[in-house]
Amino acid sequence: MNWDELGLKIAKEIEKEVMPYFGKKEGAKIIGYSPSGDTTELIDRMSEDIVLKHLKPLNINIVSEEIGTINNNSEWTAIIDPIDGSFNFTTGFPCFGFCFAIFKNNKPYYGLTYEFLTKNIYEAYVGKGAFLNGEKIKVKKYIEKEAVISYYSNKNLNLIGKVRRARIMGAFGVEMAYVAKGALDAVFDIRPYVRTTDFASSYIICKEAGAIITDEKGHEFKFNLNTTDRYNMIVANDKKLLNIILEEIKINR
Amino acid sequence: MNWDELGLKIAKEIEKEVMPYFGKKEGAKIIGYSPSGDTTELIDRMSEDIVLKHLKPLNINIVSEEIGTINNNSEWTAIIDPIDGSFNFTTGFPCFGFCFAIFKNNKPYYGLTYEFLTKNIYEAYVGKGAFLNGEKIKVKKYIEKEAVISYYSNKNLNLIGKVRRARIMGAFGVEMAYVAKGALDAVFDIRPYVRTTDFASSYIICKEAGAIITDEKGHEFKFNLNTTDRYNMIVANDKKLLNIILEEIKINR
Numbered sequence: 001m002n003w004d005e006l007g008l009k010i011a012k013e014i015e016k017e018v019m020p021y022f023g024k025k026e027g028a029k030i031i032g033y034s035p036s037g038d039t040t041e042l043i044d045r046m047s048e049d050i051v052l053k054h055l056k057p058l059n060i061n062i063v064s065e066e067i068g069t070i071n072n073n074s075e076w077t078a079i080i081d082p083i084d085g086s087f088n089f090t091t092g093f094p095c096f097g098f099c100f101a102i103f104k105n106n107k108p109y110y111g112l113t114y115e116f117l118t119k120n121i122y123e124a125y126v127g128k129g130a131f132l133n134g135e136k137i138k139v140k141k142y143i144e145k146e147a148v149i150s151y152y153s154n155k156n157l158n159l160i161g162k163v164r165r166a167r168i169m170g171a172f173g174v175e176m177a178y179v180a181k182g183a184l185d186a187v188f189d190i191r192p193y194v195r196t197t198d199f200a201s202s203y204i205i206c207k208e209a210g211a212i213i214t215d216e217k218g219h220e221f222k223f224n225l226n227t228t229d230r231y232n233m234i235v236a237n238d239k240k241l242l243n244i245i246l247e248e249i250k251i252n253r
Numbered sequence: 254m255n256w257d258e259l260g261l262k263i264a265k266e267i268e269k270e271v272m273p274y275f276g277k278k279e280g281a282k283i284i285g286y287s288p289s290g291d292t293t294e295l296i297d298r299m300s301e302d303i304v305l306k307h308l309k310p311l312n313i314n315i316v317s318e319e320i321g322t323i324n325n326n327s328e329w330t331a332i333i334d335p336i337d338g339s340f341n342f343t344t345g346f347p348c349f350g351f352c353f354a355i356f357k358n359n360k361p362y363y364g365l366t367y368e369f370l371t372k373n374i375y376e377a378y379v380g381k382g383a384f385l386n387g388e389k390i391k392v393k394k395y396i397e398k399e400a401v402i403s404y405y406s407n408k409n410l411n412l413i414g415k416v417r418r419a420r421i422m423g424a425f426g427v428e429m430a431y432v433a434k435g436a437l438d439a440v441f442d443i444r445p446y447v448r449t450t451d452f453a454s455s456y457i458i459c460k461e462a463g464a465i466i467t468d469e470k471g472h473e474f475k476f477n478l479n480t481t482d483r484y485n486m487i488v489a490n491d492k493k494l495l496n497i498i499l500e501e502i503k504i505n506r
Contacts (some may be wrong), residue, residue: 032423074370087418088420091436092436094347094370095346095347117347117370118275118345118347118370153415155413156411156413158409160409166421167421168419169422170418170420181276181345206416
């Protein structure tokens with residue numbers, strides 16, 4: 001199976017069907033509930049139907065935000081968020097994407113994160129580097145006090161003077177891809193809120209691009225292949241920046 | 254003069270010439286300095302050249318970020334930021350736009366803010382309402398603790414629990430347009446950093462969409478038609494939210 005071709009095919013089909021609803025209230029019409037208790041909106045259902053149409057015939061395991069887990073006892077598992085940043089999508093903020101990860105025997109294998117608006121394709125096969133539209137990408141070289149970060153916290157952190165800029169774009173999987181391409185120095189969530197479907201594809205891309213990924217205590221980040229667990233997660237381009245973030249989290253614990 | 258047709262023509266020409274540089278380092282090559290001391294990057298120069306090509310033959314006054322002020326003693330003044338959010342543009346964040354305002358005898362007349370990626374056209378003639386792609390827009394109805402805001406401050410404000418979400422997109426003029434269309438409840442800058450070229454077009458759009466615009470003390474916002482003054486500016490959809498922001502600014506003064 002060419003997972004990259006399949007992922008992009010699904011992404012493009014979702015794009016075609018769903019983009020007309022960008023910034024429109026109709027897309028946010030609530031039509032059900034997901035296994036984790038979130039409301040399912042029209043665009044979630046539309047996009048997940050496309051995902052299922054392509055993946056069900058393969059008889060692989062599927063972990064997807066709205067539908068939950070389909071276990072077919074396959075060695076392959078697809079982990080998908082059809083629209084990462086769906087609040088942004090329906091509200092009209094220009095940051096959202098399609099997250100598609102393939103795991104083999106529960107180990108990372110391939111990740112694709114696709115931004116509909118920019119048509120940027122971020123992808124990585126484990127061990128083969130990370131790519132943006134076919135060109136190799138790496139995390140940015142960290143420069144002290146010049147970092148650009150995004151973060152999500154229920155505590156009032158104070159990073160003024162320690163980093164240069166904040167860009168809080170509201171689509172964690174896409175923002176991780178920004179770390180991979182060197183637009184962001186770091187992104188973290190310590191509410192904890194993010195789920196495996198949000199970060200699985202960009203986790204693979206970030207690892208291949210040289211990012212450090214830890215929990216809120218700086219330990220190696222570990223996760224399960226389900227739609228319900230929520231995580232504290234820090235993705236950074238440099239140990240020094242990671243330590244600044246960890247220190248600020250510690251002070252505010 | 255059909256200012257709307259002219260504005261959109263310039264926007265589309267900039268889009269065509271400049272969009273190939275989105276997210277590319279070449280676009281950020283420094284080729285000079287602006288009157289306010291900022292560096293002028295290749296894309297700034299390219300886009301301002303297009304602006305001047307269209308506006309110089311009209312013999313109107315021009316106030317534009319890189320070139321400064323051209324005074325032709327006309328009753329008409331065009332105030333322009335060819336690329337609002339140029340850091341975002343060159344770095345690869347999907348939020349940036351073209352800001353084009355027309356003042357008649359130093360009074361607001363017409364505003365156009367154009368988002369290149371989404372192709373969203375926000376515009377307003379004074380007294381005739383604000384429009385997004387030809388459809389009338391209004392600020393969002395404020396719901397307590399549900400607000401989505403963007404803000405820029407050198408002090409560590411604590412708005413957790415008082416608003417629901419932060420979206421810090423890094424393009425003030427475009428974010429003001431988000432307030433006008435009801436995606437953001439408020440955006441403010443109290444560094445002070447924003448200049449007239451950043452907000453002139455969206456100021457007109459926001460006013461027509463029903464936004465409240467004040468300085469950092471809650472007084473009516475006043476500004477000059479130049480490229481150098483920097484302002485504290487609050488744009489909000491509701492007096493209650495404005496007061497929450499003003500209170501937090503006061504505590505941290």
